[in-house]
Amino acid sequence: MTSAGNIATETVHVSLGDRSYDIxxxxxxxxxAGQEIASRLPGIRAAVVTDENLAKLHLPVLLSALEAAGITATPVVVAAxxxxxxxxxxxxxxxxxxxxRLERGDAVIAFGGGVIGDLAGFVAGIVRRGMNFIQIPTSLLAQVDSSVGGKTGINTAYGKNLVGVFNQPQLVLADTGILDTLSKREFAAGYAEVAKYGLIDQPxxxxxxxxxxxxxxxxGAARQHAIATSCRAKAAVVARDERETGDRALLNLGHTFGHALETATNYDSSRLVHGEAVAIGMVLAHQFSTRLGLISEDIAVRVEKHLKAVGLPVSMKEIAGxxxxxxxxxxxxxxKKVSRGSLTFILTRGLGQSFIAKDVNAADVQAFLEDKLA
Incomplete structure (x- = not known):
């Protein structure tokens, strides 16, 4: 994958009052990165949280940029x-x-994909009761989804993202050029979240x-357009419903099924990565909507066909064991969307017509899963 031409940087504003920020x-x-950060947070020091793979490939460029802007940075490297x-x-x-000895006024910089962003954002939210937080997402999935909106957290044996805090960043820097180094599988996994915005409410x-x-x-231009469109869609939802008490839950299209699959595979990325789980989950959400008589079968087939065409898994049968x-x-x-024991799913009444379905019958879901596993 190669980027083409000199395309102007786009800015997407996330409007949250005194917690507003730019992507x-x-x-x-x-x-x-150094000059962009220093212009907004002058005089800070920083911790750069990243993983072992990025530390080898890209960390020196970032550290040099920070140093050139007078920002002293401490790398914190974790397993990928x-x-x-x-x-x-x-x-x-x-x-x-x-x-x-970083202080409350200093910054935690998340330099990586969704795992790093979620982890570093949680750390920034709790160390010294809150430090500045900057996102530099390096995967497509992180650029269009997890780096925007302030959701942070970690996984437990009981499920994904069940411990965390809402912690908005001060800045998001989405470098589209770094995506050239992703594998086809990683890029496709991120693409699932791009397609999700169309399936929510932008047919x-x-x-x-x-x-x-x-x-x-x-x-090139098509990639940047897709990322910017996705970020604008998420920014609009976050501005309306920062803490997911209302329609922000729509962003979880495919995630209730997908998170269950990730937990079932013990978060083993050799078997399944998050975007792949979301792809299968979105297909299941459309198929379940078909079963409930909400949409015609051809819509579910259209969604499955497109996600399969880009190289994503679309069936639970593609996951062994x-x-x-x-x-x-x-x-x-x-x-997390369960409320007082009632199941909540994001379902759809048509292409790009998703809605929050509460009090979904658990027996219907179980029978549907049994059929899909058979």
Whole structure:
């Protein structure tokens, strides 16, 4: 994948009163990170939380950019993968930041994908009761989803993201050029979240993706357009419902099924990564909507066809060794969207017509899962 041409950086503003911030989207932003951060938070020191893979490939460029802007930075490197989103790594990162004697007015910079952003954002929210937080997302998934909106947290044995805080960043720098180094699988996993915005409430964007997805994968203007459109969609929802008491839950389309699958695979990225789980989950959400008589079967087929075309898994049968429907239901019952024991799903009444369905019958879900696992 290669980026083409010199495309101007775009800015998406997240409007949250005194917690508002900008998302900058464009190529070469990592090399400019120091000046962008220093202009907003002058005189700070920082901890850069990243993983072992990024530390080898890209950390020197970021550290040089920070140093050139007069920002003293302490690297904090953790193991790559979803298993770093746990209590043990949370404790070690917290201790590293305290050991560096960073103060409340200093910053924690998340330099990585969704795992790093969620972990570092949680750390920034709790160390010294809250430090400045900056997101430099390096995966497509993180750039269009997890770096925007302030959700942070870690996983537990009981499920994904069940411990965390809402903690908005002061700045997000989405360098589209760094996506050129992603594998096809990683890029496709992030693309699932891009497609999600079309399926929530922008059917014209989903149709655009059906016609232009290859250009998005190739880079350049189409990629930047897809990322900016996704960020604007999420920013608008977050501005309306920061703490997910209302329609922000729509952003979880595919996630109730998807999170259960991730828990069932013990967050093993060799078997399943988050975006792949979301892709399967979105197909299941549309198929379940079909079963409930909410949509015609051709809509679910259209969604499945597109996600399959870009290289994403679309069926639970593509994951080896899944447990029974009973076990999957136990994970769904731990989902954060469960309210007083009632199941809540994001379902749809048409392409791009998703809605929050409360009091979904658990027996219907279990029978549906049993059929899909058979």
């Amino acid at each position: 900058l989207i464009g190529s070469g932003l990592i090399a400019r 993968g979803e298993k770093s989103k746990g209590f043990a790594t949370l404790e070690s990162v917290t201790n590293d930041i305290l050991k560096a 014209e964007f989903f149709a655009w993706l059906e016609n232009n997805w290859q250009d998005v994968f190739a880079g 899944l447990p029974s429907a009973d076990v999957l239901m136990s994970y769904i019952a731990q989902d």
